[in-house]
Amino acid sequence: MLISRAIRNNPEDPFLFNNLGAVLHDSDKFSEAITSYKRAIQIKSDYADAYNNMGLVFQEQGKADEAISCYQKALQLQPNYPEANYNLGNTLKESGKLAGAIRCYQKAVELKPDYSEACNNMGNAFNDRGKLNEAVVCLKRAVTLKPDFSEAYYNLGNALHGMVRLEEAIDSYKKAIELKPDYPEAYNNIGIVFKDRGHLRKAIECYKTSLGLKPDFSKAHSDLLLAMNYDLSIGREGMFLESSDWWRRHGEPHANKFHHKGHNPHGRLRIGYVSPDFRGHSVSYFFLPLLMAHDRKEVEVFCYAEVKHPDKTTARIRGLADHWCSTVGFEDDTLAQKIDEDRIDILVDLAGHTANNRLTVFSRKPAPVQVTWLGYPGTTGMPVMDYRLTDEIADPEEDGDEYYSETLVRLKDGFLCYLPPDGAPDVAGLPAMKSGRITFGSFNNLPKVNERVIEAWSRILLQVPGSSLLLKSRQLTDESTRRRFMDLFTKNGVGSDRINMLSATSSISEHLDLYNRVDIGLDPFPYNGTTTTCEALWMGVPVVTLRGDRHASRVGASILTRVGLGDFISVDGDEYVCRAEKLAGDVDRLKDLRTGMRQRLMESPLCNSNSFAFGLEKIYRKIMR
Numbered sequence: 238m239l240i241s242r243a244i245r246n247n248p249e250d251p252f253l254f255n256n257l258g259a260v261l262h263d264s265d266k267f268s269e270a271i272t273s274y275k276r277a278i279q280i281k282s283d284y285a286d287a288y289n290n291m292g293l294v295f296q297e298q299g300k301a302d303e304a305i306s307c308y309q310k311a312l313q314l315q316p317n318y319p320e321a322n323y324n325l326g327n328t329l330k331e332s333g334k335l336a337g338a339i340r341c342y343q344k345a346v347e348l349k350p351d352y353s354e355a356c357n358n359m360g361n362a363f364n365d366r367g368k369l370n371e372a373v374v375c376l377k378r379a380v381t382l383k384p385d386f387s388e389a390y391y392n393l394g395n396a397l398h399g400m401v402r403l404e405e406a407i408d409s410y411k412k413a414i415e416l417k418p419d420y421p422e423a424y425n426n427i428g429i430v431f432k433d434r435g436h437l438r439k440a441i442e443c444y445k446t447s448l449g450l451k452p453d454f455s456k457a458h459s460d461l462l463l464a465m466n467y468d469l470s471i472g473r474e475g476m477f478l479e480s481s482d483w484w485r486r487h488g489e490p491h492a493n494k495f496h497h498k499g500h501n502p503h504g505r506l507r508i509g510y511v512s513p514d515f516r517g518h519s520v521s522y523f524f525l526p527l528l529m530a531h532d533r534k535e536v537e538v539f540c541y542a543e544v545k546h547p548d549k550t551t552a553r554i555r556g557l558a559d560h561w562c563s564t565v566g567f568e569d570d571t572l573a574q575k576i577d578e579d580r581i582d583i584l585v586d587l588a589g590h591t592a593n594n595r596l597t598v599f600s601r602k603p604a605p606v607q608v609t610w611l612g613y614p615g616t617t618g619m620p621v622m623d624y625r626l627t628d629e630i631a632d633p634e635e636d637g638d639e640y641y642s643e644t645l646v647r648l649k650d651g652f653l654c655y656l657p658p659d660g661a662p663d664v665a666g667l668p669a670m671k672s673g674r675i676t677f678g679s680f681n682n683l684p685k686v687n688e689r690v691i692e693a694w695s696r697i698l699l700q701v702p703g704s705s706l707l708l709k710s711r712q713l714t715d716e717s718t719r720r721r722f723m724d725l726f727t728k729n730g731v732g733s734d735r736i737n738m739l740s741a742t743s744s745i746s747e748h749l750d751l752y753n754r755v756d757i758g759l760d761p762f763p764y765n766g767t768t769t770t771c772e773a774l775w776m777g778v779p780v781v782t783l784r785g786d787r788h789a790s791r792v793g794a795s796i797l798t799r800v801g802l803g804d805f806i807s808v809d810g811d812e813y814v815c816r817a818e819k820l821a822g823d824v825d826r827l828k829d830l831r832t833g834m835r836q837r838l839m840e841s842p843l844c845n846s847n848s849f850a851f852g853l854e855k856i857y858r859k860i861m862r
Contacts, residue, residue, distance in 0.1 A: 285318055
């Protein structure tokens with residue numbers, strides 16, 4: 238090597254050692270590279286470039302603290318060093334320290350105004366903080382500075398998607414693909430936008446294209462599985478086979494890395510809960526009552542939180558947990574090692590194949606018993622996931638157990654326990670008494686509202702004279718999406734004057750208050766509502782559901798059975814329409830239901846957190862033995 242020969246001739250030249258470090262780094266000889274950079278610094282103690290370059294090596298090794306120390310030393314020596322600011326920003330961002338990362342990127346751009354990479358990464362950091370307007374400004378500047386910057390176009394698409402500017406997001410992703418045709422992440426995220434707009438077939442095609450380009454892309458495969466739950470044409474066997482393929486591709490290569498120490502079955506159980514949704518999210522409405530009611534003489538609770546944007550709910554959950562670990566930035570092996578070191582007895586997944594899941598950590602089997610519950614309506618497909626919590630209505634005995642890789646454990650009083658939100662508005666009188674007409678409503682995630690659902694809802698509206706439908710979903714912020722769904726109702730003979738579409742509200746209280754405009758809730762199918770159904774009931778609104786052939790389409794039946802409203806459960810489309818029409822014609826019953834609904838819920842198993850926690854702890858003890 239020429240550099241080595243030069244060093245032999247000039248053994249006290251720090252620049253040669255710095256260059257040698259770069260060559261060694263490029264060859265993945267990390268320890269030798271660090272030795273070379275340290276030698277450069279030993280010769281020249283104020284060598285900022287060597288500190289910066291050594292930081293890059295530590296960063297690539299996942300040693301964030303060491304990398305940060307190197308970058309900070311470089312900046313002490315040379316404060317106006319844009320690259321060191323940029324690199325420090327990257328490491329802080331990877332560590333979840335977004336505010337500090339943004340300050341570093343801002344300084345880098347101040348020092349180097351054409352620094353497109355810093356603009357791009359600053360946009361990502363703003364996006365991760367939920368500051369979408371700032372993110373778009375940064376990312377548009379990045380592509381202006383560097384028009385062929387495919388990654389910045391992709392990130393711009395992400396920010397626009399977050400703002401529900403869906404057509405613009407698709408255009409940005411397409412530009413990224415035009416510049417980089419083999420861009421699996423861009424194809425995957427176009428799929429997510431198509432799903433949000435209700436174009437399930439197009440979404441599934443995009444996910445499959447993404448996986449074709451990157452077969453080990455576990456996120457795209459999870460996104461594919463989630464989208465399949467919305468698709469009426471995909472049966473249980475198809476879902477199971479795809480879930481099993483997810484395991485073979487992304488889980489099995491990492492399986493069973495840990496050998497667990499002996500456990501005292503009579504001691505206090507150490508239960509670990511893993512979720513990206515320990516925040517203002519639907520999952521928290523069902524996890525919080527369990528967390529509050531857990532008997533700490535029986536269980537010790539560990540929460541592993543993949544939460545990028547902590548909020549008041551995050552703080553509340555953290556305060557209730559015995560142990561808390563933010564997992565943002567943790568590599569799978571690192572997090573699995575942490576869980577093993579915590580000596581977790583039962584590790585519980587609360588996400589399944591939903592966004593930001595950590596199923597690849599579960600693949601490593603860091604706990605002797607692993608359970609999935611709550612966040613996802615189907616099998617994970619993972620043989621190392623030992624159990625799945627459900628009930629006999631959502632998953633009847635001997636009706637589909639073969640479509641789960643897990644052993645099903647059926648909770649006697651239902652697999653859900655609901656915590657009504659604080660500060661919910663009072664239940665108002667029946668809206669029909671003021672308006673003189675029945676208002677149906679659905680506040681479900683828009684991808685659940687497929688063409689078959691719209692056909693059924695249109696039949697209901699046409700059979701109940703003067704009735705209207707109130708739809709609320711975040712995706713309805715997008716004008717093109719609103720037009721598409723309005724056209725579908727028009728196609729089924731329902732005029733636009735009978736459909737009212739609303740987008741996101743600024744607070745949970747405002748969201749719940751909208752139920753005071755609804756007389757009857759309509760549950761979508763095959764993917765029923767969960768939180769939306771509970772919220773509707775809490776606000777006095779009865780919900781009509783259609784029970785299908787799988788868990789996702791039986792959740793509504795499970796909830797309604799627990800609160801004694803089984804006569805609102807239908808078994809086919811005709812009965813669904815008939816039950817909604819019949820209920821719309823019984824104003825007296827609607828008034829009585831509205832008046833007594835909250836009391837009904839509070840006295841039901843659905844809201845009995847102490848009983849739920851006691852039953853689940855007995856199950857934990859049983860499966861641990």
